Amino acid sequence: MRPLLRLSSEEARAIDTVVFDLDDTLLDHGRLTEVAYSALFRLREAGLALVASTGRPAGWAQLFARQWPLTAALAENGAVAWARGDDGRYRLDDPLPLAERARRRAALREIAAQLLERFPALGLADDNDARHTDMALDIGEHRRAAPEDVARARALATSLGARTFASSVHMHLTFEGYDKATGFARWARAARGDDPTRALKRAAFLGDSGNDAPAFAAFGLTFGVSNVASHVGKLTVPPRYVASRPMGAGFAEIADALVARRG
Numbered sequence: 001m002r003p004l005l006r007l008s009s010e011e012a013r014a015i016d017t018v019v020f021d022l023d024d025t026l027l028d029h030g031r032l033t034e035v036a037y038s039a040l041f042r043l044r045e046a047g048l049a050l051v052a053s054t055g056r057p058a059g060w061a062q063l064f065a066r067q068w069p070l071t072a073a074l075a076e077n078g079a080v081a082w083a084r085g086d087d088g089r090y091r092l093d094d095p096l097p098l099a100e101r102a103r104r105r106a107a108l109r110e111i112a113a114q115l116l117e118r119f120p121a122l123g124l125a126d127d128n129d130a131r132h133t134d135m136a137l138d139i140g141e142h143r144r145a146a147p148e149d150v151a152r153a154r155a156l157a158t159s160l161g162a163r164t165f166a167s168s169v170h171m172h173l174t175f176e177g178y179d180k181a182t183g184f185a186r187w188a189r190a191a192r193g194d195d196p197t198r199a200l201k202r203a204a205f206l207g208d209s210g211n212d213a214p215a216f217a218a219f220g221l222t223f224g225v226s227n228v229a230s231h232v233g234k235l236t237v238p239p240r241y242v243a244s245r246p247m248g249a250g251f252a253e254i255a256d257a258l259v260a261r262r263g
């Protein structure tokens with residue numbers, strides 16, 4: 001990982017979109033700071049489209065898409081997106097019908113129940129009611145689950161047929177094939193008519209932890225806030241650049257560097 005000072009004008013000018021994680025990247029332990037929020041406006045004023053990409057629920061993403069200066073908000077690790085249509089209405093972009101969603105969530109609820117029985121250090125996350133495609137277990141938000149328990153719980157979930165993601169706060173159970181990179185590419189094609197490979201190449205990604213790993217490996221320009229250092233062992237590809245500060249302050253530092261290099 002290189003310091004932000006090494007970022008070139010060519011790299012900063014080659015992107016048209018900034019995709020960013022929320023927990024412990026834009027947000028400080030779940031809180032949106034003034035410095036991080038104002039950085040969003042500076043990025044937008046520099047001509048960049050902004051896309052939030054979070055493991056948090058679709059119900060939360062609707063609010064972000066409506067209230068923040070965003071082009072879209074991808075939720076549940078890229079499975080679905082909220083964005084404003086040409087007619088001015090906000091819609092959830094979900095490739096599956098509602099009945100299939102209900103069936104899948106019931107099956108995930110059963111897998112979650114089995115995991116909680118076996119691993120009492122984990123608990124149900126408190127944001128599951130707003131979720132559309134996945135179930136989330138708390139491993140680091142209000143609890144501190146041991147990494148060995150998380151690893152064993154993920155292995156059991158896999159053996160029961162679910163895919164898993166782990167962020168700094170949650171372990172997710174899902175049947176969806178998307179991640180933060182493929183979910184963005186799918187959205188860019190559906191909403192903007194972009195070629196998926198080109199959309200990834202022309203976008204920067206900012207993140208901090210394990211569920212950002214597919215994005216660090218796929219986006220054209222990648223950044224970590226400084227707290228990414230404690231997750232680097234779980235990333236197959238680390239971010240290209242790293243901020244000197246953590247979470248929201250690091251997000252603002254990266255935004256400032258991008259805006260300054262774009263000139």
Ligand SMILES: [Mg+2]
Nearest residue numbers: 021023024208
């Ligand atoms: Mg995060």
